[in-house]
Amino acid sequence: MRRDPGSDGAERVSTPLLEVQGLRKAYPGVVANDDVSFSARRGEVHALLGENGAGKSTLVKTVYGLLRPDDGRMKLDGQVYAPGSPHDARQAGVAMVFQHFSLFEALDVAENVALGMEVPPPMRELATRIRDVSETYGLPLDPNRVVGTLSAGERQRVEIIRCLLQEPQVLIMDEPTSVLTPQEVAILFETLKRLRTEGKLILYISHKLEEIRALCDWATILRHGKVTGSCDPRQKSARELAETMVGSELALPAARTQDPGKVALSIAGLTAVSGAAFGTELKDIFLEVRRGEILGIGGVAGNGQDELLAVLSGESRSAPDSILLGDLPIGSFGPNERRALGVLAAPEERLGHATAPDMNLIENAALSGRRRMRMVSRGFVNWGKARAHAEHVIEQFDVRVPGAGSVARSLSGGNLQKFVIGREILQQPDVLVVNQPTWGLDAAAAAAIRQSLLDLASQGAAVIVISQDLDELMEISTRFSALNEGRLSKPRDTAELTLEEIGLMLGGAHDLEIGQGSSRPDRAAEPGETVP
Amino acid sequence: MIRLERRPAPSRAWAWATPLLAVLATMVAGGLLFAFLGKDPLLVIRTIFWDPILGEFAFYYRGQLLVKAGPLILIAIGLSLGFRAGVWNIGAEGQYIMGAICGAAVGLAFYPLDARWLIFPMMVLAGGLGGCLWAMIPGILRTRFNTNEILVSLLLVYVAEQILAWMALGPLRSPDGAGFPGSRNLRHYDAAANHELIAGSGMHWGVVAAFIAVILGHVLLSRHILGFNIRLAGASPRAARFAGVNPGFLVLTCLGVSGALAGFAGFFEVAGPAGQINIDFNVGYGFTAIIVAFLGRLHPVGILLAGFLMALTYIGGEAAQATLGVPAAAIQAFQGMLLFFLLALDVTTNYRVRIDVRARA
Ligand SMILES: Nc1ncnc2c1ncn2[C@@H]1O[C@H](COP(=O)(O)OP(=O)(O)OP(=O)(O)O)[C@@H](O)[C@H]1O
Ligand SMILES: [Mg+2]
Numbered sequence: 001m002r003r004d005p006g007s008d009g010a011e012r013v014s015t016p017l018l019e020v021q022g023l024r025k026a027y028p029g030v031v032a033n034d035d036v037s038f039s040a041r042r043g044e045v046h047a048l049l050g051e052n053g054a055g056k057s058t059l060v061k062t063v064y065g066l067l068r069p070d071d072g073r074m075k076l077d078g079q080v081y082a083p084g085s086p087h088d089a090r091q092a093g094v095a096m097v098f099q100h101f102s103l104f105e106a107l108d109v110a111e112n113v114a115l116g117m118e119v120p121p122p123m124r125e126l127a128t129r130i131r132d133v134s135e136t137y138g139l140p141l142d143p144n145r146v147v148g149t150l151s152a153g154e155r156q157r158v159e160i161i162r163c164l165l166q167e168p169q170v171l172i173m174d175e176p177t178s179v180l181t182p183q184e185v186a187i188l189f190e191t192l193k194r195l196r197t198e199g200k201l202i203l204y205i206s207h208k209l210e211e212i213r214a215l216c217d218w219a220t221i222l223r224h225g226k227v228t229g230s231c232d233p234r235q236k237s238a239r240e241l242a243e244t245m246v247g248s249e250l251a252l253p254a255a256r257t258q259d260p261g262k263v264a265l266s267i268a269g270l271t272a273v274s275g276a277a278f279g280t281e282l283k284d285i286f287l288e289v290r291r292g293e294i295l296g297i298g299g300v301a302g303n304g305q306d307e308l309l310a311v312l313s314g315e316s317r318s319a320p321d322s323i324l325l326g327d328l329p330i331g332s333f334g335p336n337e338r339r340a341l342g343v344l345a346a347p348e349e350r351l352g353h354a355t356a357p358d359m360n361l362i363e364n365a366a367l368s369g370r371r372r373m374r375m376v377s378r379g380f381v382n383w384g385k386a387r388a389h390a391e392h393v394i395e396q397f398d399v400r401v402p403g404a405g406s407v408a409r410s411l412s413g414g415n416l417q418k419f420v421i422g423r424e425i426l427q428q429p430d431v432l433v434v435n436q437p438t439w440g441l442d443a444a445a446a447a448a449i450r451q452s453l454l455d456l457a458s459q460g461a462a463v464i465v466i467s468q469d470l471d472e473l474m475e476i477s478t479r480f481s482a483l484n485e486g487r488l489s490k491p492r493d494t495a496e497l498t499l500e501e502i503g504l505m506l507g508g509a510h511d512l513e514i515g516q517g518s519s520r521p522d523r524a525a526e527p528g529e530t531v532p
Numbered sequence: 533m534i535r536l537e538r539r540p541a542p543s544r545a546w547a548w549a550t551p552l553l554a555v556l557a558t559m560v561a562g563g564l565l566f567a568f569l570g571k572d573p574l575l576v577i578r579t580i581f582w583d584p585i586l587g588e589f590a591f592y593y594r595g596q597l598l599v600k601a602g603p604l605i606l607i608a609i610g611l612s613l614g615f616r617a618g619v620w621n622i623g624a625e626g627q628y629i630m631g632a633i634c635g636a637a638v639g640l641a642f643y644p645l646d647a648r649w650l651i652f653p654m655m656v657l658a659g660g661l662g663g664c665l666w667a668m669i670p671g672i673l674r675t676r677f678n679t680n681e682i683l684v685s686l687l688l689v690y691v692a693e694q695i696l697a698w699m700a701l702g703p704l705r706s707p708d709g710a711g712f713p714g715s716r717n718l719r720h721y722d723a724a725a726n727h728e729l730i731a732g733s734g735m736h737w738g739v740v741a742a743f744i745a746v747i748l749g750h751v752l753l754s755r756h757i758l759g760f761n762i763r764l765a766g767a768s769p770r771a772a773r774f775a776g777v778n779p780g781f782l783v784l785t786c787l788g789v790s791g792a793l794a795g796f797a798g799f800f801e802v803a804g805p806a807g808q809i810n811i812d813f814n815v816g817y818g819f820t821a822i823i824v825a826f827l828g829r830l831h832p833v834g835i836l837l838a839g840f841l842m843a844l845t846y847i848g849g850e851a852a853q854a855t856l857g858v859p860a861a862a863i864q865a866f867q868g869m870l871l872f873f874l875l876a877l878d879v880t881t882n883y884r885v886r887i888d889v890r891a892r893a
């Protein structure tokens with residue numbers, strides 16, 4: 001039997017707030033939602049679980065009025081609910097926080113919130129309301145800060161507050177925590193719990209099963225577009241949850257690689273200004289990665305991760321000998337010259353950086369594979385080879401799409417991620433740099449990607465994994481460094497590190513080796529400042 | 533408050549249907565315009581769209597069709613490459629003028645030498661080079677100083693017009709012209725003339741060049757890595773940089789190629805249909821080609837069709853002016869409507885308009 005949500009004796013309403021019945025949504029070649037039914041109550045954090053491409057995003061987009069179902073009905077608070085647009089959904093009390101924020105970096109928080117409102121109140125009043133909401137729900141945020149200077153977690157708060165100002169009954173969150181630090185996740189959870197006690201319904205999508213166990217009252221599980229079951233996630237272990245989702249047993253990545261070989265790539269004393277308006281400057285980076293090893297670079301996104309990847313991929317050029325491939329200075333080489341030499345990269349942002357959203361997978365395979373896979377001869381693209389590469393990636397990395405002719409935008413987040421990583425790995429790189437490689441992947445797919453990174457290293461490639469996921473880095477990396485405010489700490493053998501030490505490194509104590517005990521984890525040493 | 537809301541992706545068929553709908557809408561709105569001017573709308577529309585192809589005097593107009601469509605297509609193919617890459621060359625008219633001046637100047641410099649095998653090819657090259665270099669000005673300014681190529685290329689049109697006037701009155705003025713402005717007529721100088729290839733057909737080397745450009749444009753965009761880079765840069769600039777596309781190089785290439793094609797068009801025009809450099813040499817092909825490029829969906833085959841359609845409105849428009857007394861400005865407005873309706877339909881296929889009543893204060 002289903003338990004009552006919220007054991008604190010909050011007001012009980014017997015009819016479900018949101019009822020979905022027989023929802024169906026088909027795309028050419030796939031049925032994304034097939035006869036989906038579930039119901040959710042007030043005062044509930046309701047998880048939608050499922051592997052990549054299971055149809056979770058499609059389902060919530062339908063609830064939010066972005067998509068129209070081919071079939072099926074919805075009821076909100078007992079009334080027929082058929083939103084024709086997000087506008088209708090908001091009017092009916094349904095709000096959604098997207099994973100990709102739609103904020104203007106150059107404007108401040110209040111201005112951004114005003115832009116999203118139908119009839120914005122005067123600025124001063126709005127600022128007060130923002131402050132009120134942020135205090136009530138424990139979401140620290142200054143309405144006068146410029147958005148460009150905010151962290152990912154703070155930006156998400158802007159979106160959440162924008163939603164809360166509409167006083168919604170239903171709040172939808174699609175993978176909200178993938179960009180947050182553990183502290184930010186904790187703050188978010190407090191807010192969500194408060195909303196729950198107020199009797200709101202939260203539809204929550206995440207692949208992080210521990211979070212779901214900690215937060216959610218009930219979970220509906222989707223597979224291949226169908227509902228395959230529901231459960232109370234607190235009653236199951238993360239592993240059990242993963243297995244119900246995937247429908248098979250989970251293979252965990254095999255052990256770490258053997259001893260590292262020669263230095264494959266090194267950076268010495270590189271300082272680089274970011275090209276982006278509110279980017280982070282890289283400061284005096286030293287880095288060395290050996291054949292056969294995985295160098296893990298931890299840290300919260302926005303601390304120079306994108307800039308470091310750009311410097312390594314060749315999108316940002318630097319002085320020739322600031323980057324050495326073996327003995328060869330490659331700092332001034334562009335992306336394709338580096339690819340020819342075996343240095344490949346996979347950026348974090350999969351739509352719009354790693355891939356062109358409106359191009360199909362064949363074209364996106366040619367995007368990075370043209371040089372190494374010899375797809376171009378005498379200036380002409382051999383589309384047959386590009387297609388073969390795309391299909392190879394689709395097959396090897398279990399990318400679930402109707403075919404290589406699908407455009408990148410139509411893939412589910414996780415499936416596109418698999419394509420982006422697979423596209424580079426199958427080019428047999430000598431040095432591979434990946435940023436957030438398992439971002440948005442389900443447990444099985446994440447394990448498969450980690451395994452393929454380990455395999456690549458054991459074949460003698462040097463791999464740099466930039467990730468926010470510490471467990472992931474602990475699991476696969478040979479050595480570990482932290483990137484904080486554009487500074488990279490000295491690497492340590494992962495095997496010797498404890499979680500506390502990692503915490504210290506991430507907190508910005510760059511001189512960990514020198515003054516271990518005394519550095520404060522919560523503050524970065526300023527450039528001129530010396531830590532006693 | 534009026535808002536635009538993005539619709540789910542429209543179909544490919546619809547993308548191709550909108551140009552046809554835009555033509556229909558233009559006919560209706562244009563018909564109204566002509567009616568207000570006191571003309572019989574059906575008669576005007578028929579004069580513009582029907583008579584030049586199938587009417588009584590069609591034998592005369594059909595040749596004109598190629599003559600007008602040639603430069604439009606040639607210029608539009610070049611522009612479409614840039615537009616696809618997000619490089620906005622609005623100044624093809626200026627590049628067309630500079631191509632004509634350079635090509636004609638080379639020819640006139642050899643007058644009256646009789647060596648077509650040498651002179652004509654050199655004129656073609658000079659024409660292309662003139663247009664190309666003129667287009668490189670906004671290109672270099674953009675890559676060096678990040679200026680806006682839309683403004684610079686557009687303003688250079690007016691500079692080119694001044695140069696044209698100066699040339700017609702000064703350095704290139706015909707010594708035998710009794711002091712009238714305008715150069716020698718190149719059509720009377722066999723080594724430099726761009727004659728009709730088949731009498732009465734309107735076919736000249738410029739039209740051949742336009743057809744070649746359509747084919748090469750198609751091959752470039754669908755098979756060549758440069759074409760892929762162009763599409764990539766237009767679709768997603770950041771992904772293009774990741775793919776190793778050099779944005780500055782692409783800007784210069786697109787402007788250079790579109791300038792060269794406009795220059796070729798200018799040269800073929802001055803050595804053929806126009807005959808001489810004169811103050812009123814340019815008639816707006818460079819601007820109309822922008823409409824042609826978009827009407828053809830920035831696709832070479834589409835541009836081919838759109839070029840003929842626009843040529844038809846030119847010829848039919850002139851016929852309507854001559855026989856029905858429709859003012860020239862009304863014909864230009866009619867052509868402008870075509871672009872307007874195309875863009876408007878594009879917006880409505882991708883977005884829907886919502887009008888909200890102010891519910892809350
Ligand atoms: N616009 C579209 N066109 C075609 N197919 C689509 C489109 N959007 C989604 N799909 C397909 O629908 C299916 C479900 O996608 P959806 O984005 O809902 O998955 P998801 O459960 O959110 O997965 P993930 O965890 O990877 O984000 C996928 O197979 C996807 O390829
Ligand atoms: Mg999703």
